[in-house]
Amino acid sequence: MSGRLEDLRGPQVAETLGPDSVVVLPIGAIEQHGPHLPLSVDAVIAEEVASAVLAAVGDDVDLWLLPTLEVSKSDEHTWLPGTLSLSGDTLSRVLDDLARCVAATRARRLVFLNGHGGNSSLLSTACRDVRLAHGLLTFLVHPFVPPASGGPSTEEEFGFGIHGGLQETALFAYLRPDEVEMRLAVRNVPEWMADNRWIRFGGPVQFGWTTRDFGVDGHVGDPTGATVELGEQLFGEVVEALADQMREIALFEFPDAEPAGSTG
Numbered sequence: 001m002s003g004r005l006e007d008l009r010g011p012q013v014a015e016t017l018g019p020d021s022v023v024v025l026p027i028g029a030i031e032q033h034g035p036h037l038p039l040s041v042d043a044v045i046a047e048e049v050a051s052a053v054l055a056a057v058g059d060d061v062d063l064w065l066l067p068t069l070e071v072s073k074s075d076e077h078t079w080l081p082g083t084l085s086l087s088g089d090t091l092s093r094v095l096d097d098l099a100r101c102v103a104a105t106r107a108r109r110l111v112f113l114n115g116h117g118g119n120s121s122l123l124s125t126a127c128r129d130v131r132l133a134h135g136l137l138t139f140l141v142h143p144f145v146p147p148a149s150g151g152p153s154t155e156e157e158f159g160f161g162i163h164g165g166l167q168e169t170a171l172f173a174y175l176r177p178d179e180v181e182m183r184l185a186v187r188n189v190p191e192w193m194a195d196n197r198w199i200r201f202g203g204p205v206q207f208g209w210t211t212r213d214f215g216v217d218g219h220v221g222d223p224t225g226a227t228v229e230l231g232e233q234l235f236g237e238v239v240e241a242l243a244d245q246m247r248e249i250a251l252f253e254f255p256d257a258e259p260a261g262s263t264g
């Protein structure tokens with residue numbers, strides 16, 4: 001069986017969720033995405049992708065969605081008012097609180113489905129923190145692995161299509177065609193960094209940045225070629241990959257792990 005946790009009646013939870021259940025927390029963001037996209041992009045993508053993955057796995061995986069966490073850590077965008085951001089400390093505590101609630105059920109697997117690249121390093125840390133604190137098996141998955149975490153970005157964007165660029169704009173245009181202002185979409189690619197050997201997004205030398213460091217537009221990438229068709233293709237690929245990841249997550253075990261719950 002699979003579904004949304006919130007749709008169960010209280011007493012059903014104990015009989016429905018079990019050791020094979022995979023509990024998924026979609027995580028979005030409400031943050032500026034350049035002149036052409038609304039603040040909701042990451043929240044919409046996280047929610048829509050999670051819903052589609054739920055439909056795609058059907059009852060192959062005992063998958064349970066938690067409500068999408070729409071506000072997360074977006075401090076690289078707070079220079080532009082309208083962005084809503086939790087501090088890293090607050091988000092870590094929210095994740096710990098939710099993980100404690102998941103650990104109170106019989107489920108043992110918790111997946112963070114991350115729609116916002118800026119959360120990635122904190123969520124990697126949270127995977128280990130939650131494993132230690134609550135004994136859950138923890139996983140971090142992305143609709144797109146962010147370029148800053150080693151994921152791909154298009155050649156035309158020199159690996160800098162990290163925020164409101166081609167792929168994200170296309171995906172959002174497919175999901176919410178009426179909410180994209182393509183006439184306001186402009187190229188904003190930091191080509192001055194293109195020849196860097198070491199200092200790149202996802203490169204060997206990491207660097208601290210905010211989107212303001214790349215100009216006043218707010219996005220980083222080239223959304224000008226984004227189309228609904230490309231978005232539809234990307235959405236299909238993303239959902240298929242994530243559904244497959246969920247199937248593997250459902251079977252994942254450490255051969256030598258202590259029984260669930262033994263760490264408290």
Ligand SMILES: [Zn+2]
Pocket residue numbers: 033041042115116117163164168
């Ligand atoms: Zn985004």
